[in-house]
Amino acid sequence: MSDVSAGELSACHECDHLHRYIPIPVGAKASCDFCGSLLYRHIPDSLNRSLALYFTALILLLLANSFPFLSLTLGGRVVENVLMSGGWAMYEMGMGDLGLIIFFTSIGFPFIAIVGMLYLLVSVRLGYVPAGMGPIYRVINMITPWSLVSVFMLGVLIAIVKLQDIANVIIGTSFFALCALLIIFAAARTNFDPKVLWSLTPHSNPNESDLNPDAIYLNCHTCGLLSEEQGHQQHCPRCATPLHHRKHNSIEATWALLMAAVVLIIPANLYPVMTVIRFGQGEPSTILSGVVHLIHSGMWGLAMIVFVASIVVPVMKLIVLSYLLLSVQRKSLWRPKDRTMLYRITEVVGAWSMVDIFLVGLLSALVSLDALSTIRPGIGASFFAGVVVVTMFAAHHFDPRLIWDNVRENDQTL
Ligand SMILES: [Zn+2]
Ligand SMILES: [Zn+2]
Numbered sequence: 001m002s003d004v005s006a007g008e009l010s011a012c013h014e015c016d017h018l019h020r021y022i023p024i025p026v027g028a029k030a031s032c033d034f035c036g037s038l039l040y041r042h043i044p045d046s047l048n049r050s051l052a053l054y055f056t057a058l059i060l061l062l063l064a065n066s067f068p069f070l071s072l073t074l075g076g077r078v079v080e081n082v083l084m085s086g087g088w089a090m091y092e093m094g095m096g097d098l099g100l101i102i103f104f105t106s107i108g109f110p111f112i113a114i115v116g117m118l119y120l121l122v123s124v125r126l127g128y129v130p131a132g133m134g135p136i137y138r139v140i141n142m143i144t145p146w147s148l149v150s151v152f153m154l155g156v157l158i159a160i161v162k163l164q165d166i167a168n169v170i171i172g173t174s175f176f177a178l179c180a181l182l183i184i185f186a187a188a189r190t191n192f193d194p195k196v197l198w199s200l201t202p203h204s205n206p207n208e209s210d211l212n213p214d215a216i217y218l219n220c221h222t223c224g225l226l227s228e229e230q231g232h233q234q235h236c237p238r239c240a241t242p243l244h245h246r247k248h249n250s251i252e253a254t255w256a257l258l259m260a261a262v263v264l265i266i267p268a269n270l271y272p273v274m275t276v277i278r279f280g281q282g283e284p285s286t287i288l289s290g291v292v293h294l295i296h297s298g299m300w301g302l303a304m305i306v307f308v309a310s311i312v313v314p315v316m317k318l319i320v321l322s323y324l325l326l327s328v329q330r331k332s333l334w335r336p337k338d339r340t341m342l343y344r345i346t347e348v349v350g351a352w353s354m355v356d357i358f359l360v361g362l363l364s365a366l367v368s369l370d371a372l373s374t375i376r377p378g379i380g381a382s383f384f385a386g387v388v389v390v391t392m393f394a395a396h397h398f399d400p401r402l403i404w405d406n407v408r409e410n411d412q413t414l
Contacts, residue, residue: 008205011219011226012037014340015404018217020208034404035340046193051121053188058114060181065107068172070156072163072366079368083107083174086361093364095377101385102361105354106152109143110185116140117188120197129200134239137197138222144189145392148351148358149182155358158302162359163366165297166373198223203238218243247399251325257394258321264386265314271380274360278373286380287311287356310356310384313349317391320346321398331406339403347395353388357381 008021015035024030029041043049064083071080084107091099116136123130130136156175163169205226211217216229220236220243227236227243234243247253272284285293287310294303320342327339360381367375 007207009208009211009226010039010205010224011217012039013219013221013224014344014400015336016219016401017404021205035337035400037340037344040195041193043191043193046191047121047125047196050117050188050192050196051125053184053191054114054117054121057110057181057184057188058118060177060184061107061111061114064174064177064181067174067177069174069178070160070172070362070366071170072167072369073170074167074369074373077369077372079366080172081365083178085365086358089365089368090361090377093377095382098357098361098377098382098385101354101389102358105146105148106358109147110149110181113140113143113147114185114188117192124197124200127200133197134222134236134241137194137239138241141222145347145351145396147185148354149178149185151352151354152358153178153182154305154352155355155362158305158355158359159362159366161299161302162294162363166367169366194224198225198238201238216245218245246401246405247397250397250399250402251329253397254321254325254394257390257397258318258325261314261318261387261390261394264383264390265318268380268383268387269311271383272378273356273380273384274363274378275376276367276373277376284378287384306356306359309352313353314387314391317346317350317395321391321394324398324403328402328406331409333407333410336403336407340400343395343398343400343403350388350392350395353391354385357385357388 006021006023009018010021011018012032012035014037015032017032017034019030019032019039021040022030024040024042026042026044030039031037032039067082069081069083069085071078073079084103086106087099087101087103089099090096090102117140120130120133120137123133156178160169160171203225205224212228217226218229218234219226220239220241222241223236223239225236225238227234229243229245235241236243269287272286273290275282275284277283287306291303291307291311294300294306324339324343327334332339360375360377363375364377367373
C-alpha cells in the first residue's frame with residue numbers, strides 16, 4: 001500500500017502545512033516538520049492486527065459487564081457492585097446528569113467505539129466499503145476523547161485505597177477484565193492505521209505535480225482527503241464530513257465556553273461534592289476539604305492526585321486556553337511550535353479531571369449501608385462535571401491552525 005501512495009500530498013491536521021508521503025520503515029512514525037504533530041505511522045498488517053485487538057476488546061468489555069466488579073463488606077453485610085453501579089447510584093440519588101456522564105464515559109462510548117470499529121474493519125477485511133463508513137468513523141472519532149476507561153480505572157484505584165479505613169473491599173472478576181480491556185483498547189487504537197479504511201475508496205490525494213497552484217485546498221479532518229475549495233457548505237467527497245477552511249467561529253465559541261467554565265468553577269468548589277454519613281451524622285466535603293482530609297489520613301499520594309486532577313488541571317486549562325486565544329488574536333509570532341504543543345497537552349490532560357466524578361459515583365454506589373455508613377453525591381459534583389465537560393468542548397473548539405496562520409501571513413515562504 002505504501003508504494004501506491006508514495007508522493008501523495010496530505011495536510012497536517014494541526015498546522016495545515018502540506019507534506020509529501022514518503023514510505024517509512026516498519027514501526028516508524030512521520031511527524032510534521034512545523035508543529036511536531038503525528039502525520040502517519042507504518043504499522044504492518046494493521047487491518048488484521050487491529051481487527052483482532054478490537055475483537056478481544058469487545059469480549060473483555062462484555063466480560064467486564066457480566067461479573068461483580070467490587071464488593072464491600074462491613075459488619076457482616078456485603079454490598080456487591082457491578083460495573084454500571086456508579087452511574088446507576090447517581091441516577092437513583094436524583095443526579096441523573098452525573099449518572100449519564102459516568103455511564104457513557106466509562107462504558108457507553110467505549111462500547112460504541114469498539115462495535116463501530118469492528119463493523120468497519122470486518123467489512124474492509126471482506127473487501128467492500130461498508131454503508132455509512134464516513135459518518136460512522138466520524139462518530140467514533142468524536143466519542144474517542146470521551147472514552148475514559150483509563151481515567152475510570154484511576155478512580156477505581158483511588159476508591160479502593162480510600163475505602164480501606166472504612167470497610168473491606170473485595171475485587172471481583174469484572175475488575176480484572178476491565179484492567180485487560182484498558183491495555184487491549186489502547187493497543188487496538190495504536191495499531192490501527194486509518195489508511196486501511198480508505199484504501200478501497202476511489203478517492204486519493206493529489207501528487208505535487210497535480211496540485212492546482214491557484215486553488216485553496218481544504219483538509220478533511222475525518223479521512224484526510226484534500227479537496228479544492230469551491231464555495232459554501234462543501235462536503236468531503238470521500239466521507240461526507242462538512243469541510244471548513246478553519247473551524248467555524250473558533251475564537252468566539254472557545255471564549256464563550258471558557259467563560260461558562262469560569263462561572264461553573266465557583267460553585268464547583270464552594271458546594272460539597274459528596275457527603276459521608278456515618279452513624280446518622282453527615283460530613284459534607286468540598287473538593288478542597290476532601291484533599292485536606294486525605295492529607296490528615298496520611299494518604300499524601302492520593303491527596304496529590306486528587307488535588308492535581310481536580311484543581312490544578314482545570315485552572316491550568318482555563319489559563320492556557322485563554323493565553324492561546326489572546327496570542328492568536330494579537331497575531332503573535334512567538335514560538336508557534338511550543339504553543340501547538342501546549343494546546344495538544346491541554347487537550348489530552350483535561351479528561352483526567354473526570355477522576356473525581358468517577359470517584360464520587362463509585363463511593364456512592366459502594367458505600368450504601370444506610371445508617372451505618374453511606375456516601376451521597378453533592379451538588380458540587382454536578383458543577384464540577386460541568387467544568388470538565390465545558391473545558392473539553394472549549395479545547396475542541398479551538399483551532400490550532402490559527403496559530404500558524406499568523407506565522408504564514410508573516411512569512412510567505414513557508
Ligand atoms: Zn503540523
Ligand atoms: Zn473526508
